[in-house]
């Protein structure tokens with residue numbers, strides 16, 4: 327036993343364990359109580375659900391609302407929209423399932439006191455765009471968290487989940503999870519009949535544009551650390567579309583959102599010389615992707631593509647033309663409020679750089695890539711679909727159950743379902759919880775059992791970085807460079823550099839190819855070896871060490887998927903230089919991967935895309 331064996335172990339038993347109390351996790355916790363009145367529902371969160379996850383600082387719009395009560399949109403319309411934006415490849419069964427339930431979620435938020443902007447004449451929610459409705463959403467997360475808190479049997483804040491536990495009596499069945507309290511250092515063993523992973527997406531996989539002291543300024547939340555992918559991957563759950571990493575066009579340096587600007591304020595973009603540029607790249611893009619460029623709305627990745635090409639042609643920076651819209655005092659107010667409810671940092675950046683959008687058109691930029699499943703992208707776990715709607719091939723168990731028995735997912739965790747956003751993620755949490763409760767009820771007395779040996783081994787592994795540091799630091803008298811360990815920040819920067827240079831990050835304009843990807847995998851393999859020598863000087867750094875571990879696993883997955891899909895499906899998100907064209911004949915399909923931890927190997931395969939909605 328190592329130095330840290332005297333740490334306390336605490337046991338928590340539950341029927342349904344929800345990992346991550348963000349939007350999807352709160353939705354799952356709330357709904358699990360609705361269907362499982364007498365069940366023990368536990369939610370475990372590495373921060374505090376009051377202000378955790380990507381919605382922590384609030385939102386200005388709910389981006390997924392059908393408006394069926396006013397016949398504004400139907401679920402089928404949303405499936406068509408998401409399919410079009412993702413160049414044909416979405417799980418239509420899962421998307422439809424969210425779209426048909428999402429309005430009821432939003433109506434609950436309204437009832438719970440979320441300030442919604444309403445049209446004073448019609449009483450309808452104020453639209454920002456076809457799918458988006460506007461809110462005063464600074465307190466969005468606390469409102470949603472309150473309902474989850476009231477529904478849960480127990481919420482465990484400040485516990486970072488590091489690993490899932492598997493049943494010792496039945497192969498391929500989940501039995502719980504382990505983690506540690508980031509404040510007390512206690513080790514936690516959560517034993518559960520069903521587990522819902524709702525641990526958000528992944529930033530800091532790729533080197534960010536802002537480095538050094540500014541590295542926390544990323545578009546996606548810097549604390550989104552890929553646990554949603556690493557936890558299921560490590561126990562052999564299949565993943566899909568991990569190559570579909572997203573790149574965002576945003577206001578430069580603050581990553582302030584552009585949605586309200588384009589949709590509501592009707593601002594538009596131009597190059598450094600005041601010229602419209604998207605049409606310049608029409609023929610060129612058509613060469614690459616064929617008719618997809620003629621779709622309406624133009625897919626998000628293709629709009630990025632035109633912007634990137636224009637910059638590469640030497641006509642950057644690209645600017646958002648705000649000077650016209652901001653002459654209208656109402657629009658000027660909306661423009662600023664948009665940031666105050668969601669990305670205050672952008673307003674601060676503009677103030678610090680002498681940019682008043684009424685007089686200066688601000689620059690746009692493209693972000694480093696992120697991995698997520700809820701925005702204009704659909705990376706994540708391969709999940710079973712709804713009983714009444716999914717094709718046979720997409721159904722092997724309960725709705726939203728992964729390829730591991732009893733392991734469910736929602737939000738950024740689940741792949742194939744782009745454009746769910748905050749409301750759709752919450753809705754998917756509800757859907758997963760209902761199915762998980764059914765799973766628990768059907769289980770009867772055949773409950774999973776946890777192996778003591780497994781969690782004791784994990785306990786040693788989890789605290790090993792503290793021991794590495796404690797022992798290794800005696801070899802150095804000053805500074806942070808040790809012959810025996812690497813610190814989490816050093817490992818993170820190494821990971822980001824590998825992903826940036828070999829797997830299509832910002833420094834190569836998102837370009838990669840087979841030789842680069844293969845070398846990238848070798849380098850990631852070496853980093854994986856070195857993870858045994860991570861040193862953590864305190865519990866905070868221990869959390870960073872495990873976040874890095876999860877990011878590394880997700881990065882390997884992204885790289886394998888990118889190598890497997892020998893086409894450029896989403897120009898503007900990434901490019902395969904050796905396969906620059908979209909290839910519908912061979913790649914109108916999903917990519918699936920499965921990791922085997924015994925052999926440390928990855929298996930990749932294709933899965934069919936079924937178009938259910940015409």
Ligand SMILES: Cc1cc2nc3c(=O)[nH]c(=O)nc-3n(C[C@H](O)[C@H](O)[C@H](O)COP(=O)(O)OP(=O)(O)OC[C@H]3O[C@@H](n4cnc5c(N)ncnc54)[C@H](O)[C@@H]3O)c2cc1C
Pocket residue numbers: 345346347348349350351370371372373375378379380381385386387388389390485486487488524525526527545546547549550551553554583700701736737738739746747748749751752
């Ligand atoms: C900048 C930005 C702008 C956005 N704008 C909009 C918008 O305008 N409208 C809209 O509708 N949506 C918007 N979204 C999208 C929305 O925030 C996401 O779709 C949604 O939050 C995803 O829900 P989730 O539950 O999957 O992830 P999250 O809400 O991020 O929740 C994940 C939770 O898991 C926890 N967690 C992670 N790892 C662990 C672990 N190992 N152990 C324990 N807990 C863990 C996290 O702390 C977090 O609480 C935006 C997102 C961002 C980042």
